[in-house]
Amino acid sequence: MSEQPRNDHYNDKVTLKLHKEELQISKKWIETANVKVYKKSYTEEKQILVPVRREELIIEKEIVNSEGETNKNIETICIPIREDRIEVTLHPTLLEDVEIYKNQYEELKDVIETLKEEKIHIETIGDIRLTGNIE
DSSP states (O other): OOOOOOOOGGGOOOOOOOOOOOOOOOOOOOOOOOOOOOSOOOOOOOOOOOOOOEEEEEEEEEEEOTTSOEEEEEEEEEEEEEEOOOOOOOOOOOOOOOOOOOOOOOOOOOOOOOOOOOOOOOOOOSSOOOOSOOO
8 A cells, every 4th residue: 555645734834924123213413503693592492283194004903713713812913114204494594674774864954153353443632643554
């Protein structure tokens, strides 16, 4: 009697490898501006609520016992896929134009002064006749 190969489907072995992504967060300092201030600056803090969305991949598995009945134990795995990132951009708005310049101008001004003038004056005593004009 020869041996026949077994064609038993229950003996075929299939292995599935399940992977899990782990989230790794890192931060990096970047220089966003190089500011030189020549005027006096005032700061004001603004608080704004911004709605953000996230998208996750949900994997749920139910534990099945050997009789094929579903057990009430459900295992859930949530994997973040996408999310909104908030970007803040500051736009300068012109508040005032301040011009600094020199201006030269002329004006006419009235000046009033008292002027002295001396003139010759001759006093005579007695009967003297003067001829000619002395001035």
